[in-house]
Amino acid sequence: MFALYRERAGSALVSVELPEGSTAGDLTAAVRAEYPRLAPPEVRIVVAVNAEYADDDQPLCPGDEVCLIPPVSGGMPMREAARR
Amino acid sequence: MFALYRERAGSALVSVELPEGSTAGDLTAAVRAEYPRLAPPEVRIVVAVNAEYADDDQPLCPGDEVCLIPPVSGGMPMREAARR
């Protein structure tokens, strides 16, 4: 976790337990449950899996590197923009 | 005279006789008469009086510095553009 999220979680690394077959969205939900002050409920937390922006429905595999991405200075990162 | 005009006239300085009360346009006409290959007849020769673009009807005074201005690389110099 970086920047705002790192400071709010109090740590760069957080650990959550997820059942097999979980998605990126399941992970952000689990992190939110553990750190309710990470972001307001109405805000979507952007996630990167293996250094690439991922949709919430992307399945996670063991060994995946998952990062929560706070907004960058020019606005929310968009998968669309990244793929131009 | 500069650049193209200087080369075509074969000299940076040219001398023409003008009656009192002549204008910048009278001067370019006199220079054209002496150097017919300076510019084709349909092309207006831009003139600067005392280092400022001048209209053809601007009167000349003794001691005025008059230069004929070939087109610069981005297009013909325009008094309008100069006054923005």
Added chain:
Amino acid sequence: MIILTDEPLDAAAVTDSVRRDGNGAVVTFLGTTRDNFGGKTVTRLEYEAYDAMAVKKLQEVRDSLCRDYGIADVAIAHRTGRVDVGHISLIVAVASPHRREAFEACHEAVNRIKTIVPIWKKEWFADGSRWVACEDHEFADEAEHTHAHAERHAAPVGDD
């Protein structure tokens, strides 16, 4: 040339890296730490990057610009860590045969970098600090928070 470093950036080196005999135009953007924001005095900025992903995204920005503008010579350098007032945090240099593409591609490069590259900027004021562009992530009671925060209306997106 893609550089992500916590050392000072060398504008001349980045600019020179895109100069070629076939190019007639070179446009260079320098992003520097401004001494104020929203009426408050800024004392320094701090940039934090997700390094591996940031480098990859900077390369993607370069490649997408080359494709979209039909150009070949783009260099980007981004600094991380503390950047004091007046110092350079971002350099984008674009060279092309004609000037229009160089200007447009360079401007667009900065826009894309600030949208998709995971590098975060924290502004430090005399009385606190804030992460830039995280306004949506503030809670309603944030005014009570220990850090001071710039007011919402004073925080346009893509400010520098």
Added chain:
Amino acid sequence: MIILTDEPLDAAAVTDSVRRDGNGAVVTFLGTTRDNFGGKTVTRLEYEAYDAMAVKKLQEVRDSLCRDYGIADVAIAHRTGRVDVGHISLIVAVASPHRREAFEACHEAVNRIKTIVPIWKKEWFADGSRWVACEDHEFADEAEHTHAHAERHAAPVGDD
């Protein structure tokens, strides 16, 4: 900073002259001698200026930009005489608090300079030379002229 000189130009010095703590963006344009034009190999350029008027017009360009874009920090340097391939003939540096004005004002500065400043550019090819933008001044029999000339369709206005 307004410079008109027949010496090599120093891009870093011109850029640094507009940097201020209140500015977050610096955009620098370098115009360099391109090695080709209209499919022909260019060996060098030669710039001739009406010095006194050129300096005055460069100052006017700077002042008009500051007025039109609400900015304060613009520097222009133009070289005269022979400028070999890859070397710099024109530098425009603009700094402003935000990047949009810096990009737009810098691009517009180059356009204005190439329209109103009395500086002429001669392209030298292996087999001749031509004054740029003087196409309207060619005579119908110009093909017989001793100098070779680039073809009309290959000579857009404001080419670099």
